[in-house]
Amino acid sequence: xxxxLLEVRNLAKRFPTRAGREPSPWVIRDLTFAVxxxxxxxxxxPSGAGKSTLLNMIAQVESASAGEILFQGSQIGLGDxxxxxxxxxxxxxxxxxxxxxxxxxxTIDNVLFPLEVQGQLxxxxxAHAQMLVDAVGLKGFERYYPxxxxxxMRKRAALIRTLVYDPPVILMDEPFGAVDAQTRMQLQEDLLxxxxxxxxxxxxxxxxxxEAILLGDRALVLTKQPSRIGAEHIITIPRPRNVKxxxxxxxxxxxxxxxxxxxx
Amino acid sequence: MTTIDQATTLLERExxxxxxxxxxxxxxxxxxxxxxxxxxGAETFGSIFFAYPxxxxxxxxxxxxxxxxxxxxxxxxRVSTIGFVLGTVAGVLLPFLLRRSxxxxxxxxxxxxxxxxxxxxxxxxxxxLWFGIGDTPKLVIVTAMVFYIPFVNVFxxxxxxxxxxxxxxxxxxxxxxxxxREVIWNSLMPFFFTSLKIALPRAVSACIVGEFLVSTExxxxxxxxxxxxxxxVGVFAGIVVATTLVLAVNGIVEYLERRxxxxxxxxxxxxx
Numbered sequence: 316x317x318x319x320l321l322e323v324r325n326l327a328k329r330f331p332t333r334a335g336r337e338p339s340p341w342v343i344r345d346l347t348f349a350v351x352x353x354x355x356x357x358x359x360x361p362s363g364a365g366k367s368t369l370l371n372m373i374a375q376v377e378s379a380s381a382g383e384i385l386f387q388g389s390q391i392g393l394g395d396x397x398x399x400x401x402x403x404x405x406x407x408x409x410x411x412x413x414x415x416x417x418x419x420x421x422t423i424d425n426v427l428f429p430l431e432v433q434g435q436l437x438x439x440x441x442a443h444a445q446m447l448v449d450a451v452g453l454k455g456f457e458r459y460y461p462x463x464x465x466x467x468m469r470k471r472a473a474l475i476r477t478l479v480y481d482p483p484v485i486l487m488d489e490p491f492g493a494v495d496a497q498t499r500m501q502l503q504e505d506l507l508x509x510x511x512x513x514x515x516x517x518x519x520x521x522x523x524x525x526e527a528i529l530l531g532d533r534a535l536v537l538t539k540q541p542s543r544i545g546a547e548h549i550i551t552i553p554r555p556r557n558v559k560x561x562x563x564x565x566x567x568x569x570x571x572x573x574x575x576x577x578x579x
Numbered sequence: 580m581t582t583i584d585q586a587t588t589l590l591e592r593e594x595x596x597x598x599x600x601x602x603x604x605x606x607x608x609x610x611x612x613x614x615x616x617x618x619x620g621a622e623t624f625g626s627i628f629f630a631y632p633x634x635x636x637x638x639x640x641x642x643x644x645x646x647x648x649x650x651x652x653x654x655x656x657r658v659s660t661i662g663f664v665l666g667t668v669a670g671v672l673l674p675f676l677l678r679r680s681x682x683x684x685x686x687x688x689x690x691x692x693x694x695x696x697x698x699x700x701x702x703x704x705x706x707x708l709w710f711g712i713g714d715t716p717k718l719v720i721v722t723a724m725v726f727y728i729p730f731v732n733v734f735x736x737x738x739x740x741x742x743x744x745x746x747x748x749x750x751x752x753x754x755x756x757x758x759x760r761e762v763i764w765n766s767l768m769p770f771f772f773t774s775l776k777i778a779l780p781r782a783v784s785a786c787i788v789g790e791f792l793v794s795t796e797x798x799x800x801x802x803x804x805x806x807x808x809x810x811x812v813g814v815f816a817g818i819v820v821a822t823t824l825v826l827a828v829n830g831i832v833e834y835l836e837r838r839x840x841x842x843x844x845x846x847x848x849x850x851x
Contacts, residue, residue, distance in 0.1 A: 376746050402750035415747040419765045419842040429751035432761075462844040480751065 318388060319349035320516050321373070321484055326382035327541075328368055341541035342368055346382070348535055348544050350484070353514045357527035360537030361578060366520040367412070369542070370486045373518070374409045375399040386484075405433065408482035410490045414473035416461040422472050423448065423457035429480040440479070447475040450512075451505050467498035471505065478509060487519040491526070503529060504558045511555065524574050528552070529561050534570075536577045546577050630815040638816040647801075648820060654797035655824070658714050659786035662721025663779060669722070670729030670778075671771070675759060678737050691730065699723050699785075703792040717789035724785035725778045732774035736767025769843070772836040779832055780825040787821055798824065 328343040342365040350356045360366045371377035373384060375391065378399065384391045386406065392398045402409065416425045426444050430436045448454060451471040461469055470490060477485055491499045507530065510517065521527050527534045531550050538545040552564050561567055596604075614632050621629040642648040673691070677684040699720050706716035740763055748758050790799025798821050805813025 374750055376750065401746070402752060405752045407750075409747075409750050411743070411747070413743055415741075415743050417744060417762070417765070419768075428748075428761075432748070432751060432753040432757050460842050460844075476751070 319385075320352040320354075320387060321518070322349040322383075322385040322388075323347060323369075323373065324383040324385070326369070326372065326384065327380050328365065328372065328377075329380050341380075344541035344543060346543045350516055350518055352483075352516055355510060355517045355519065355530060355532045357519045357521060357531030357534045358537060359521060359524055359527045359534055359574060359578060360542060361539065362522055364537045364540065365542045366522075366537065367488050370409065370488050370518070370520055374401065374407050374486055375403055376401050376409075402482070405429075405480060406483050408477035408480070408485040410474055410477050410485065410487045412489050412492055414461070414469040416469055416472055416476075418461050421458050421460055422453060422464065422468075425461070425472055426476050426479055429476060433480060435480070444475070444479050447478055447509075450509060451475055465498075466494045467502060470494060470498075470502055474502075474506065474509075478513070478515075481513075482515075484516045484518065487517060489521050490519075499526075500558050506530065507554075507556065507558065524571055524578065525561060528567060528570055528574070529556060529558055534574065536574055546574075548574060627809070627811055630812040634812045635815045635819060638812050639819065642816065642820075650796055651798045651801050652820070652824065654794075655783065655786050655790065655799065658717045658789070658797070659721055659782040661714075662718045662786065663725050663782035665718070666722040666725025666782070667729050667775070667778060670726045670774070671733050673730060674734040674737055675763075677734075678759070678763070679755075691727075695727050697723075700788060700792065703789070707793055712793050716793055717786055720789045721782050721785045725782050728778040728781065729771070729774040732770045733767055736770030737763055739770075740766040768840055772832065772840065775832050775836075776829065779828045783821065783825050783828060 324347050326343060326346040327341060329341045330339045332339045346369065348356075348358075358366065358369075368377060372379045376399070386403060391403060392400070417428065420428065423444070426448060427436060427441070430440050430444070448457060451474065453468060453471055453475075456464060456468060461472070464472065474490065491502045494502065503526065519527075519530055528550055534548045534550060535544050536546040536548070537543070548570055550570060552566055552570075556564065617629060617632050621631045626634070639648070677687065703716065703720070706719055710716045710719065744762050744766070745758060748762050753761065786797070787799035787802070790797040791803045794800040794803075798817055802814055802817035802821075805811075805817060
């Protein structure tokens, strides 16, 4: 097996204690896992399990209280918020729960934003961006402002804004949380298709067991607070997977039941 | 008639007059009321208290024909524009510089806000002493009156920036300079335009009051001169000129705002 691309060792987080209060509890403690290159890892946890905090720490926008994070075997500075490098010099992409599109930029200008700030805007990268726009069905909406798009379209735009600069690891924090079931399935299908094209390394956090099984090569289950990895499930359901007929997938029901028993 | 029929009629019925026409008619009606009230005031109290509107109109025509009004408008516009630009640039730049350092902000902010309490017009004799009787004392007053408006608004805008957008920009590799220019600047555009709308008329009126104190030309000079001669018509004519100037200047700001903030969702019912 290859060396892991991203490794988290004994990671822990507690928020600063306010004066005159009980010491803050550990949100995350002794959390350890690793992701291989090209792997689609899903992490399932109930709400309040510190899922967003975990990804924030990996993306270097929040400091860790203890533990280590290794990227390609070398350690990432933790702890000190001044030394943090958000996005780890563009090697870690992050698709957050909110789309965070810039409201004054059109769809295409939002998608091109990372390339623009990285000084990588040229004909080739523009063509690549346009290809992604077409692939997720946003063709014709390039000149629309975010407030003129539907929730699902905004999610797609946010997704391809991260894909466009091709970071080796992409973190996803319940990116399809706030949309209806129909749109969600469509988005999951889009994501799987794009992933098949590029085989990115993805760490996808969700509270939805079905989603975790459908998308992932491997699913980790977080415990209640303080969170650590409670269980690991290798998902052997063959790809390509049809999102719409997950119930009939071989082995789906069995994994689902096992995970559900652990989560509740 | 069934309910559905009624609903259809409601939907299909074109409003007899458009919203825009109603607003314009309303404005005209208010103007007529204002002039009637003005005329009534003049007739009740006499022309020393209120100049007759027709006398004011005649004076305005005379001033236009003689070109005097343009000389005064130019003088007032020159000083208020330069003062406005200086005050706005300083009032926008300072919050941007302070954004980088919380400590500097905390150290400097009380001084800036406290200096707001200085009565600028009371300092006029000293400003003349320091800077002479040219444009400079007026420029200082206008700049000082304008500065706080963008300063307070832009600061509020910077503090109100959606931190999630800043976080996103950092993650995709944007530098702090790029974040200032792209995320912060665009986020605070609405605040910036609010401050322009308050600051521009403020600049004009500060300049006019400055001209009361020291000037050889300008709308304020004209009003002050008329006041010294107890020329009520002249004072009223000057006030009309000043009001028109402020309205014109505001029109320009609103036009710029519509263009710069075209991306904002608009409430269609509010469009005039």
